[in-house]
Every structure is written in structure tokens, then in C-alpha cells.
Amino acid sequence: MKVIYSLLAFSMLSVSAKANTELPDRQAELPAAKKNSQAEYLVPRDLTTITNDEFGEKVKLGYSLFVNSQQMRGKYVGNNQNCVNCHMEAGRKANSAPLWAAYMAYPAYRKKNDRVNSYADRIQGCFTYSMNGKPPAYDSPELVALSAYAYWLAMGGLMDQHGLENEPVPALDDKQLQIGGKAESFPMPDVIAQALPADKRGSLAGRGYPKIANPELEPSxxxxxxxxxxxxxxxxxxxxxxxxxxxxxxxxxxxxxxxxxxxxxxxxxxxxxxxxxxxxxxxxxxxxxxxxxxxxxxxxxxxxxxxxxxxxxxxxxxxxxxxxxxxxxxxxxxxxxxxxxxxxxxxxxx
Missing domain, CATH: 1.10.760.10 (Cytochrome c-like domain)
Incomplete structure (x- = not known):
């Protein structure tokens, strides 16, 4: 069934709030493919290029929460984990479930919970399971900031790939940030949109963890x-x-x-x-x-x-x-x- 993302952009978050209660996130397995040594991986911009404005402050907060998630201990985090523990180099490293690849893969229909998930939904699942805690609510400062950081990594890297390295990453409003970059209505420069249509955005090289061969012996x-x-x-x-x-x-x-x-x-x-x-x-x-x-x-x-x-x-x-x-x-x-x-x-x- 084809999902009409342009309509989804206006209703995603309110629908998901209801669906989370009815159909809990079943944590589908991360995509895994054999590592391609010839792949050209997206390279996010240096953190020093984050702008000193309202949008830039959201990105900076998202980075801070990502590398030191213990700031949220007792409120949203219930264990000794930080997001960066599973997503190396502050979520920037290819083949380590990088944030830039994940952001461009949502919204996406997931058979495991039988609904379309926004990027915010995916983050909420991480808080529930990996962080053994409580997910921040939609539109909360924390969820918006973490979404902003992932968006900034993705868009900055894509802009540099397509000759827009001297332009700042465009600011998005909070609701747009939480939906993810795979929506048909997602705003991006024309040169990127033409080179990377929505159906190609979820398979950026370096997404997830590379699949390795099965063991010769049963794991011991x-x-x-x-x-x-x-x-x-x-x-x-x-x-x-x-x-x-x-x-x-x-x-x-x-x-x-x-x-x-x-x-x-x-x-x-x-x-x-x-x-x-x-x-x-x-x-x-x-x-x-x-x-x-x-x-x-x-x-x-x-x-x-x-x-x-x-x-x-x-x-x-x-x-x-x-x-x-x-x-x-x-x-x-x-x-x-x-x-x-x-x-x-x-x-x-x-």
C-alpha cells in the first residue's frame, strides 16, 4: 500500500500518539546489509558550524542530550546508558546506525507495529527500550532537540555533497523536525530533492550496522x-x-x-x-x-x-x-x- 506522505505531514504526530498506546513499538530489527568498501558515505558538517540562533540552540541541545543522556536520568532515562553508546562518534559514524541515515529513513511504515512511524516515534522507542525509561512527549524540548540534531547532521552533509557547502542548514519548525526526511513534502533544496527522491532516502550507504557472515560454529x-x-x-x-x-x-x-x-x-x-x-x-x-x-x-x-x-x-x-x-x-x-x-x-x- 502506498503511503501518501504529503497528507501524513499534517496528521502524523496526533495519530501516532493514539497508536503508541494501542500498538506498542515492537522494536523491529535494524536494517543490516553487507558492508560496501566502495561506498561513499555522507559526512556531516563540523559542529562548530552550528548557527548561533534559535534553531542552532535546538541542535546544540540535541547534541548535548545525545552524548550525555544522563542529563535526563530519572525523567526519561532509567539506566546508565547514553545514546552515543550505540551510535558512535555522536551519531556521525557510518556503519554505526548514524543519525543522518536514520533521519532520512522516516516516516516509514513498519509491519511489526502495523503503522507509519515518524522519526520522533523511533526516538521514543529508544527511550522505552535501550534507555529503559519513559519517552519524551511529542513537541517536548528534548524530543524536538534530538530530532533537530539528527536533521542538521543529515541536511548539512547532503548540502555539502551537492555543492551547497557555503549555505546554512535551513531551519525547520518543530513539527516538521519530528516527522523525518523521507516525507514527500519534506522541504529540501531542489538539487538534493532531484538527486535523492523520497523512495531512495531510506537506503543511504552506512545505515545501520553492517551484516557479517554467520559463524562457522554455533555461538558459545x-x-x-x-x-x-x-x-x-x-x-x-x-x-x-x-x-x-x-x-x-x-x-x-x-x-x-x-x-x-x-x-x-x-x-x-x-x-x-x-x-x-x-x-x-x-x-x-x-x-x-x-x-x-x-x-x-x-x-x-x-x-x-x-x-x-x-x-x-x-x-x-x-x-x-x-x-x-x-x-x-x-x-x-x-x-x-x-x-x-x-x-x-x-x-x-x-
Whole structure:
């Protein structure tokens, strides 16, 4: 069914508010394709070029919230995660689920929750699952700012690609910012609109995490524990709890336990985590592990207990069947223990 985005632009946010209650975001798997070594990736503008005006202040706030999401701890964030933990280099890095590619992929119909999602919807899902918290409301300063930052990265990079490097990124109003760049009615310079029609915007090179080969051997928790000890424990600690200061501000994120991403987050999928780890870890010297090691350590990390899936309604088996028909351990027995059966509670936020 063809979605008429021009009409959607006027009604997206009010419709989504109702739909969020009726059809919770099921966190569909991030798109993954084999890495293309010849691809030309979009390069966002330097942060120093953000304008010192009302729109620029929104972009700056979005950047600040993205790299230090703990500013929202207790209000919207319920764990020790920051957005930048899963989206490297402040959401700028290709092949690390960059914000510029995600922004241009929405609005989009998602079969998993049977509705059209705006970019704001997608961010709200991240707060619910990856941040184990409460999503900011539509039109809230935080949601607008995070949308503005992603838009600025995308549009600035596209403008530079198409010979508009000396022009500032056009300001958008708050509602436009939250919809996303894939709408037919989305305002952009003619030269970009002609080169990048709406049906091509959701497949920018570098989107998501690159797909890697399947492991030769079934992922092993025992081997994964050794890979973790050799390559991950120095930063994430032996107990997987990362590094925080005395005030609880997180610098290295926990990978399991009460302050990690919950059982609804995309990163709990073994394949998604393996793709991310292989491409991005260890931090600062990525693509160091073998494919097998990436799968093994992903399985090990995601075989540890973490906060409960927010969609859980009392039956672990029903929740597993409804939302977890994928590559993960939720509701499955590992060494005699059923994961999710004693999950940490979802965080309480104001």
C-alpha cells in the first residue's frame, strides 16, 4: 500500500500518539546489509558550524542530550546508558546506525507495529527500550532537540555533497523536525530533492550496522566469556557494569544488570549485537575480533539478566512468543536458568 506522505505531514504526530498506546513499538530489527568498501558515505558538517540562533540552540541541545543522556536520568532515562553508546562518534559514524541515515529513513511504515512511524516515534522507542525509561512527549524540548540534531547532521552533509557547502542548514519548525526526511513534502533544496527522491532516502550507504557472515560454529557462551575477558572487561569491567563516577554518571556503559538496556532493546538480539561489536569494538580499534569471536561474545553478553521487557504483562512465555521470535535468549533456558524470569524491574521515572 502506498503511503501518501504529503497528507501524513499534517496528521502524523496526533495519530501516532493514539497508536503508541494501542500498538506498542515492537522494536523491529535494524536494517543490516553487507558492508560496501566502495561506498561513499555522507559526512556531516563540523559542529562548530552550528548557527548561533534559535534553531542552532535546538541542535546544540540535541547534541548535548545525545552524548550525555544522563542529563535526563530519572525523567526519561532509567539506566546508565547514553545514546552515543550505540551510535558512535555522536551519531556521525557510518556503519554505526548514524543519525543522518536514520533521519532520512522516516516516516516509514513498519509491519511489526502495523503503522507509519515518524522519526520522533523511533526516538521514543529508544527511550522505552535501550534507555529503559519513559519517552519524551511529542513537541517536548528534548524530543524536538534530538530530532533537530539528527536533521542538521543529515541536511548539512547532503548540502555539502551537492555543492551547497557555503549555505546554512535551513531551519525547520518543530513539527516538521519530528516527522523525518523521507516525507514527500519534506522541504529540501531542489538539487538534493532531484538527486535523492523520497523512495531512495531510506537506503543511504552506512545505515545501520553492517551484516557479517554467520559463524562457522554455533555461538558459545564459554568461548564468549573468554573473548569478553580478553577484549571487553578492561573497559566494561569483569562484572559487565561499566564505569560510573561517584555521582552515578556513566562513562562506560554496563552491558547487563539493572542499569543496562532492557529485554526489549534491539541490542539484546545476538545478531544485532554481533554486527555492532564486530564493526565498532573494542572502542578506538574496531574490526579486531574475528567473526566467530563477535558472535561468541555477543551471545555471552546477551545471556546475562537485564531489566524486564516493558511489554511484559505477567506471562514470560506469552511475551516471548509475541515479541521475541528472533535470535535472542529471552524466555529461553541457559545453564538451567530461564532468562527474563528474574529480570530487573523496568526503571521508575517521574
Amino acid at each position: 557462551l564459554e568461548r564468549g566469556m573468554q573473548v569478553y575477558a580478553d577484549n571487553c572487561a578492561a573497559c566494561h569491567m569483569k562484572d559487565g557494569q561499566g564505569v560510573s563516577d561517584s555521582d552515578g554518571h556513566s562513562y562506560i556503559p554496563p552491558l547487563w544488570g539493572k542499569n543496562a538496556y532492557n529485554w526489549g532493546a534491539g541490542m539484546h538480539r545476538i545478531n544485532t549485537a554481533a554486527y555492532f561489536i564486530y564493526e565498532n569494538m573494542p572502542l578506538g580499534k574496531s574490526v579486531q575480533l574475528t567473526v566467530q569471536e563477535a558472535w561468541d561474545v555477543s551471545a555471552y553478553v546477551n545471556s546475562q539478566e537485564r531489566p524486564q521487557d516493558p511489554r511484559y504483562r505477567g506471562s514470560l512465555e506469552e511475551n516471548r512468543k509475541k515479541y521475541h521470535a528472533h535470535d535472542g535468549f529471552y524466555g529461553k533456558s541457559v545453564n538451567g536458568y530461564t532468562l527474563g524470569s528474574n529480570a530487573f524491574p523496568s526503571a521508575v521515572v517521574k
